[in-house]
Amino acid sequence: MRDDLYQHVCTIVLGLASLFRYAGYDMATFIVGSVLYSAHLRDPSSIVSHAGFYGQAVREISMCATSLMVPIFFHHLGPKNALVVGALLLCFFAASFLYTDNILYFSVNVLTGLARSLIYIGLATYQMQFSTKETLARNSARTSAIAGCSLTIGASLYLFISNEEADIADENKSDEFRYYSEEETRFMYGSSTLLLLISFVLHCFLPNRNVKNSVESQSPHVKQSAAKQAKAITMFDPAMLKLIPVLINHGIFLVFAMSIYPTSLQFASVLSKDYPQLTAYYAYTMFAGTIACGIIEVPLSKLFKDFGLRPLYFLTLALELLFFVLCLLTVPNWSTSEPTDESAWIAPSLFLVLIISFLCGLIDSMITAANTVYCSRILPGRASHTYAAARFYIGTSAALIFFASPSLSMTYHALIQIFFIILAAVGFRSTADHIDRIEADAKTEMNEQGKD
Numbered sequence: 001m002r003d004d005l006y007q008h009v010c011t012i013v014l015g016l017a018s019l020f021r022y023a024g025y026d027m028a029t030f031i032v033g034s035v036l037y038s039a040h041l042r043d044p045s046s047i048v049s050h051a052g053f054y055g056q057a058v059r060e061i062s063m064c065a066t067s068l069m070v071p072i073f074f075h076h077l078g079p080k081n082a083l084v085v086g087a088l089l090l091c092f093f094a095a096s097f098l099y100t101d102n103i104l105y106f107s108v109n110v111l112t113g114l115a116r117s118l119i120y121i122g123l124a125t126y127q128m129q130f131s132t133k134e135t136l137a138r139n140s141a142r143t144s145a146i147a148g149c150s151l152t153i154g155a156s157l158y159l160f161i162s163n164e165e166a167d168i169a170d171e172n173k174s175d176e177f178r179y180y181s182e183e184e185t186r187f188m189y190g191s192s193t194l195l196l197l198i199s200f201v202l203h204c205f206l207p208n209r210n211v212k213n214s215v216e217s218q219s220p221h222v223k224q225s226a227a228k229q230a231k232a233i234t235m236f237d238p239a240m241l242k243l244i245p246v247l248i249n250h251g252i253f254l255v256f257a258m259s260i261y262p263t264s265l266q267f268a269s270v271l272s273k274d275y276p277q278l279t280a281y282y283a284y285t286m287f288a289g290t291i292a293c294g295i296i297e298v299p300l301s302k303l304f305k306d307f308g309l310r311p312l313y314f315l316t317l318a319l320e321l322l323f324f325v326l327c328l329l330t331v332p333n334w335s336t337s338e339p340t341d342e343s344a345w346i347a348p349s350l351f352l353v354l355i356i357s358f359l360c361g362l363i364d365s366m367i368t369a370a371n372t373v374y375c376s377r378i379l380p381g382r383a384s385h386t387y388a389a390a391r392f393y394i395g396t397s398a399a400l401i402f403f404a405s406p407s408l409s410m411t412y413h414a415l416i417q418i419f420f421i422i423l424a425a426v427g428f429r430s431t432a433d434h435i436d437r438i439e440a441d442a443k444t445e446m447n448e449q450g451k452d
Contacts, residue, residue, distance in 0.1 A: 003211040010130040010207050011139050015146025017202035018123070021087055022147050024195030024260065027154030028094055030279050031180070031188070032056070033263040037339075038180040039100045039111075046100050048348065052311050053337075054108045056259060057402035060251075060395040062113020063120075067391035068235070070117050079129060080208045082122030087200040089115035094196055113395075121387045122370050126206070128215040128363045136215055137308030138301055140372045144365040145294025151361070153195070155283035161187045162277050177339035178266035178276060215376050217260035235389040242430050245391050245423035246313075246374075250367055251397035252417050253320060257360045257427050258406060260336050260413060261327065269334035271348050281350070282357045289321040289361025297369065308373035310432050314425065322420050323359045328414040330356070336413060337406045344410075374428075377435050 001009070048054065061173045074082065096108040103402050131139045161184060180188070192294030210217050213370045264276045265271055272278065301307045330352045346352070375386045401408075401416075408416075 006046055006137060006207070006209075006211060007135060009132050011142050012146065013202065013206055014126065015143045017083070017087070017199055017206065018143065019150045019153070020195050020199035020202060020352075021090065022150035023153040023157075024094055024192040024199065026150060027158060027283065028097070028189060029056075029258050029263040030154075030283065031158075031266070032281040033259065034178050034266040035097070035180045035185055035188070036100070036105075037177070039185070039447055040177075042069040042182065043100075047105065050337075051105060052259075052263070053402050053405045054160075055105055055378075056255075057399045059403060060107055060399035062110045062396040063117050064113075064392045066114040066115075066123070067388045068394065069341035070121055071385045071388045074121065074125075075403065077122075077230075078119075078204075078208075079122045079126035080206050082118040083126060083206065083283075084200065084203045086115040086122060087196065088117035089118075090183045091196045091200060094189050094192035098186055098193075100185075110250050111178060111421045117388070117391060124375060124387045125216070127372060128376055129210045130207075132211065132213050133215055137312065137369055137373050140300055141294045141297040141365065142371045144368055145291055148290025148294075148361065148365065151283040151287035151290070151305070155280040155287075157191050158188070158283070159277055159281045161191070162280070169300050178272045178279070186330065187348065206255055208397040209398045214239045214266060235392055237379065237389070239431070239434055240386070240389050240393075242376070242427055242434070243378065243390070244393055245420060245427040247393035249317075249320075249420040249424040250371060250415070251394035252401055252420060253363065253367060254394070255398045255401045255405075256327075257364055261331070261356070261360065264331050264335040265339075265353065265411070267285075267339045268332045268348060269339065270332065270343055271353070274351060276448065278350075278353065285354045285357035286361035286364070289358040289363075290365045291361075292358070293362050293365035293369070297366075305409070308369065309377075309435065310428075312366060312373070313370045313428050313432075316370055316393075317425050318419055319359060319363050319366070321358065321418065322422075324372065324414045324417050326352070326356050326359070331410040333409045333411060335448065336408060345347055370383060374431060374435065376429065377439070380438065407424060 032055070033050075036047050036051040036055070037049060039047050040051070070082070079083070093108050093112040093115070127136065127143065128141055222268070234242050262279055262282055265282060275281065295424050297312070300311070304311045330348050332340055332342045332344050332348065334340045334342065371390065379386050402415075
């Protein structure tokens with residue numbers, strides 16, 4: 001098979017596998033805060049009230065720890081096998097909601113942290129196998145666009161189950177927020193488990209070879225002993241330290257987009273009363289934003305030289321700033337952590353939620369594509385370690401925000417994020433200059449060797 005055709009095949013299969021993985025996992029994450037708050041109302045002894053936030057914090061801490069260990073044995077697994085194992089472990093996460101229990105829930109989140117570390121590092125390094133420097137940003141954007149369709153699957157499933165379970169009587173049901181009955185929870189997460197099993201099967205069928213001049217072949221991973229691998233962890237490398245504000249900004253945005261904002265839609269009574277299926281509408285328009293990213297990045301990659309580095313990231317930061325300003329103005333201040341009947345600076349409406357949701361999908365895809373580009377190029381030959389170090393800093397920032405979320409209003413969330421957007425802009429400029437220098441030096445060295 002020709003390399004150009006092979007790249008398209010890998011992009012499609014990886015995109016479909018990711019589609020079912022995200023369909024099962026992301027929808028579960030969108031509603032976890034409200035689902036577990038509902039379970040706490042039914043039986044306070046079974047689960048703590050803010051388990052949704054604390055469980056995700058545990059998951060992020062697990063990701064931080066395991067992301068440092070995964071590179072030590074990563075060359076034994078390889079990118080494909082890492083994706084397969086990670087996909088299998090995620091099935092246990094969704095299945096755990098079929099029986100709500102503190103010990104089970106928090107234990108499964110530890111495994112989920114390992115799963116996401118394997119997937120995060122495996123996904124990025126697998127794309128390096130079938131992409132060249134010129135096609136990496138394009139392939140990453142297209143994979144994200146296909147995977148983004150998961151939101152339509154998850155949203156449609158959410159609408160179907162919500163409509164089927166709407167008339168179930170429950171003495172704990174409240175009009176103050178979006179309440180989930182025990183039957184509704186089991187239907188939701190049973191379906192999520194099935195979708196994650198399909199994802200696991202698709203990951204097993206991923207093609208597995210390098211194309212000519214692939215990013216991985218240009219900076220091959222060197223197999224070393226476990227002791228040397230451990231010493232090679234890059235989290236304290238000067239280049240990675242400069243990248244910390246960029247990675248913290250990434251982590252905080254992911255927390256807000258995938259958990260805090262969807263939770264606010266269910267905790268704000270001004271919205272949940274009139275739009276009980278608002279989470280589905282959020283997912284649909286977030287999907288539209290993801291597709292828009294895939295569409296605009298292809299022509300922009302041709303128009304701008306090395307679009308995947310500076311242009312892509314600074315465009316992402318500008319949109320992120322707009323996103324948080326809109327959230328600050330339209331999200332009821334304490335709906336980010338608890339049920340509330342308060343309003344906002346600008347009265348929340350379905351139209352404004354859809355605009356914010358679209359921006360969220362667009363930014364999420366762009367920040368993921370940018371992360372793939374700069375992590376693959378910042379330390380040649382150490383890609384898996386780079387992604388592991390990046391995941392550590394992203395996870396640490398996410399865990400801190402999750403632990404603090406019960407005490408953070410929308411105002412605090414926005415101010416924290418805007419502060420790190422500014423720091424990320426400064427830090428990334430230095431990172432991009434570093435990448436330019438090492439690639440120019442490598443090119444010069446190759447030319448000199450060619451002359452010899």
